Amino acid sequence: MTQKTKAENLSPLSEISASRIVGHIEKLQGEKHPDHSPEALKNAADYITAELESAGLQARRAAISVHDASDAPCFNIIGALPDADDKKPILVIGAHYDTVAGSPGADDNASSLAVLLEAARVSTCFFETKTSPLHLEFAAFTLEESGFWGSRGYVKNAAKSGRKIWGLINLECIGYTDDNPGSQHSPPGLPISLPDQGNFIGILGNESAGPILESLESAIKRHTPDLPKVSLLLPKTAEALPDVRRSDHVPFWDKNIPAVMLTDTANFRNPHYHQSSDRIETLDVVFMTKIARALSGALIALTEQRDARC
Numbered sequence: 001m002t003q004k005t006k007a008e009n010l011s012p013l014s015e016i017s018a019s020r021i022v023g024h025i026e027k028l029q030g031e032k033h034p035d036h037s038p039e040a041l042k043n044a045a046d047y048i049t050a051e052l053e054s055a056g057l058q059a060r061r062a063a064i065s066v067h068d069a070s071d072a073p074c075f076n077i078i079g080a081l082p083d084a085d086d087k088k089p090i091l092v093i094g095a096h097y098d099t100v101a102g103s104p105g106a107d108d109n110a111s112s113l114a115v116l117l118e119a120a121r122v123s124t125c126f127f128e129t130k131t132s133p134l135h136l137e138f139a140a141f142t143l144e145e146s147g148f149w150g151s152r153g154y155v156k157n158a159a160k161s162g163r164k165i166w167g168l169i170n171l172e173c174i175g176y177t178d179d180n181p182g183s184q185h186s187p188p189g190l191p192i193s194l195p196d197q198g199n200f201i202g203i204l205g206n207e208s209a210g211p212i213l214e215s216l217e218s219a220i221k222r223h224t225p226d227l228p229k230v231s232l233l234l235p236k237t238a239e240a241l242p243d244v245r246r247s248d249h250v251p252f253w254d255k256n257i258p259a260v261m262l263t264d265t266a267n268f269r270n271p272h273y274h275q276s277s278d279r280i281e282t283l284d285v286v287f288m289t290k291i292a293r294a295l296s297g298a299l300i301a302l303t304e305q306r307d308a309r310c
Helices: 008-015 018-028 040-052 106-126 151-163 207-223 284-303
Strands: 057-063 073-082 090-096 135-141 166-174 201-206 229-234 261-262
Touching: 008 106, 008 135, 008 284, 018 040, 018 106, 040 057, 040 090, 040 106, 040 135, 057 151, 073 151, 090 106, 090 151, 090 284, 106 135, 106 166, 106 284, 135 151, 151 284, 166 207, 166 284, 201 207, 207 229, 207 261, 207 284
Parallel strands: 090 135, 090 166, 166 261, 201 229
Antiparallel strands: 057 073, 073 135, 201 261
16 A cells, blocks of 8 residues: 555544534633633633644733723733744634623634634644745634724734734634524625525635635535535625624724635524523534534645745
8 A cells, every 4th residue: 555645645634523622612611701701711711722732833822902901811822833934924713712791602602712723733733834835823812702802903913013914714603503494594785695594604705815715615625515605705894794794804804904704604593692592502513523624624725835825
């Protein structure tokens, strides 16, 4: 038997573990609010830091300046491979780790954090930092529910340091499905019609994010062809569509940085959104596992490209 080549070895994406995704959600679900449960917010940050380090990444905490904030821990957690070349543009994979008050936030947003951590674990070994044109960072953003403070701070800090952000893949509520007819609703003004069944992953980006969206679509086709998807690029910052401007991609859009959001469409499908019933028992583990596999495949493809420009 001949030894497998690296390209053939992309099959280890099948090693993505549904049980590990479940384990992350079980650890991370629970109210994490800066005023109501600051200790839980801190504990979540500790867990995410440890898991990023376990994946072989260097994890750091980046302080965020928040106006009229409480004494809550205000920092993002950033996991990255060691890379001496600080001139490489950054590809960010992000998900927020806070919740609204009163909700355990299994879908919003532990589902996304679980997929982010699993994608980091299985894909890190493929990242060729010496030859890749991109510097990859996994970012757990703080205080999204309070006004995108973490992602705003990330963009601001990158600008201060002179680092270019090549693009963002933002994970926002990616664990809920419903196969029943009529389960999916559309945000007002959306320029396309959505399927009647809420069993697809939405891929939403600004116009400059075409290469990122295409990589995600290609990875789905190659690695998870049975994962339904709906993709859409929107002009400029999509200010006419407030319902698509409700997550951590917005500070990137507002600075004309290519950014894509992966989403199950939140309250347009999930009746547990921002409720006390947003628990792991309501989520679709198979769906999340497929998303983790597709995301990892897209990251490998993007970081192997020799001319990664948007």
